[in-house]
Amino acid sequence: MEEMPVRIEKSKIVSCFHCGEGCEDELLVRDEKNFCCTGCLTVYEVLNENNLCDYYDIEVTPGTNLKEQEIRDNRFDYLDDEDVINKLIDFRDEEQTHVTFTIPMIHCASCIWLLENLYKLDPGVTFSRVDFIKKKVQIKFSSKETSLKSIVKLLSRIGYEPRINLSDLGEERGLKSDKKLIYQLAVAGFCFGNMMFFSLPEYFSETELLGNGFNHLFNYLNILLALPVVFYSATDYFRSAWLAVRNRSVNMDVPIALGIISLFTYSLFEIFVTGQEGYLDTLGGLLFFLLVGKYYQQKTFDTLSFDRDYKAYFPIAITKMVKDREVVIPLTKLDVGDIVKVRNEELVPADSLLLDAKASIDYSFVTGEAIPVPVKKGELIYAGGRQKGGAIKLAVQKSPSQGYLTDLWNHDAFSKEEQKDSLASLANQISGKFTFTVLFIAFGALIYWGFSDVSIGVKAFTSVLIITCPCALAMSTPFTLGNVMRIFGKGGFYLKNTQVIEKLAGIDSLVFDKTGTLTAPSKAKVSYQGENLSEVSKRMIKALVNYSVHPLSNSINQWLGNIDPVLLHEVEEIPGKGLQAKYKSKTISLGSALFLGVGPTDNAGNMGNEVHLVIDGMYWGVFRIASSIREGIEKMVPDLANSYEVHLLSGDHNHEEQYLKKALGENVSMHFQQSPKSKLAHIRNMQEDRKRVLMVGDGLNDAGALKASEVGIAVTDNISHFSPASDGILDGGKLNHLPDYLDFAKTGRKIIKASFGLSFTYNAVGIFFAVQGLVSPVLCAILMPASSISVVLFTTIATNFQAYRKGLNDKEMILWK
């Protein structure tokens, strides 16, 4: 009943009881409740029948809009296939099956409630549990009473269609590395705490009070506690350091591993040979803090997957024709020679020949060109094209993994090679030198003292290694970058890892893709020029464009707004050319200049695509449709062009060049009709001129360029959509903040340098005492954690303060829908 006031306030437009959107197109009433579409109504009916209307009490209008839901009965038929089932489920025995679905629609408490009461809708379900953050639901069901297919069908009927990807089928899921880190952290924390406990008396020279026996006991207990730290918690550092050494490079983990080993062996030496207390408590503290830093970093972002490949794009199942009968099979079982049926708005899964008379294929996904290409019977359609219009039949020519698109994807040039020295991150460069310097000083001290007193020499050698153990150095980078990444994440900018930030700071050229990146696909700008349109002609045009799914028609449709279409007859769509229909005695046609035979026009080609209107042979006017630029870009790009070299690459024709020049400024160099390969080549050329390039793109057609550039950022309006392999994902609406992000990456670099300075100071002081053999365990124990903690505090406060000053920190967290 809480909905009542809401509805009265919005008295003009009634909002749907299920999804809360306005009932503009149609209004369905059931039980005195309003629904905007049959989809929403069906869900309500299903829930009502099963006494599940609590769903609507927990949150107001909890549902998702179902207007655009695909309703085809057999589209889940592939879930009957044994192979598919085996790949999707987690566990199965004779009685029950466990399966985990990802459901992007989960967004409120009602969703949780409904999904966890699934057993009321399907008695075969014995258990269902939602993980809200991960948007997953784990379902256990009895294999005898229900099936995977019927559960998926049920979920999609109540508006919670699970997302099932082909790439899910391809590989094993479930990485447990996250948990391992927590175990390591727990062990390190436990051991560290207890070691501190046993070492405390030493700090205050209280051991003498307790007597020598205790001293020894404490030392041996410390060794016992240090074993799991070294041999369990530290294993990842050893592994990483070993890998780096084997590849003849030095990374951050080498000095850490070296420090751990020297601390441990020297402490053993001290305890067993010289009878002193060693530095095991320091060792425990070092690992504990290091792992905390690592966990913090990992926690910052682990939910996004950046490396989804082309498979995530493709449909999971395809309708195959077997003797005039439709069979739905999983895509993996598609063979060359199969006849498949592709419906409106479906992707062509493999390179195939067209068997029907004509088709209209939208390759925007591959080339970036938004206008569909007409294809005639017998011509080849490449994988990745999207059919616009009626269903077509195709004969498959190549298996999905050999098509043009996959070729493109697997092109050698497209794979980003692992970091070379030139790209090695700041921290690694410094830590490499650092390690050598420390070793040099340590050996110097050893040799110097070696002439007079060997025991002081050994002490100086090891204390140099220990006191300079680069824990402050090692922690400043992950903490700063982790912080920067978290702040970026708040602003809708998600990075693959922290190294990207360092690379981002060194960028000097920017390359933008046009379609979908700078321009928002949904917001085309329509202008009309010609005779005045009467109300009736507007309604006629509205009716006409309603018949077409062509993007230009859609744009005109939107432009016309909410008017009543008239009833037309003899509507005919000539794909790729135009539309024609009769209204009363009038003939109305809409389409390209060529199709209508109207003389085009000297001013053609300056502003977007043109659609001409002819009524009864009389030329009326022209609609110009220009892709519209995202908000804030007009300011952002010229600003960026002042400090960076800015390029624009587009798969489109150059008909918008003048408009773009005007909007984006003259400093942008523009390149049109770029194929994915020429985009890649463009980036390569720039890199040969020693430019460090940031590529901002969106579609698969940019995938190569995104990979080749130093930093590739994929722009997306919807996170559950595919994004090509990239270094970062940026929310489309936040693209205008890109200069801030670039700026902040540089600030981050400065903060790291400052904290390096800080820890170098600590180290210098430490070395000064250490080479003289003056370091006592107390000093070591105090200096080390103090330096680490102060560096961590410094970076955390500095990054947050800078973010606050730049206004990046106070934005609300963006929740992806």
Place this chain on the structure above:
Amino acid sequence: MEVIFVLIGISLVMAGGFLWLFFKAMKGGQFDDQHTPAIRILFDQKTKSKANKKPPKKKK
């Protein structure tokens, strides 16, 4: 002062016990999802849930 030996033993056993409990909780999935249970506990159980079939134990 010999009582310290006993105390150390007890403290280690206790701390180790907590570590073990933490591991057990971790393995049992108690930390997998820290958000949903907070919402779940607020749902009313209006109907007598006759379908209170025992959720099958995890077999892994």
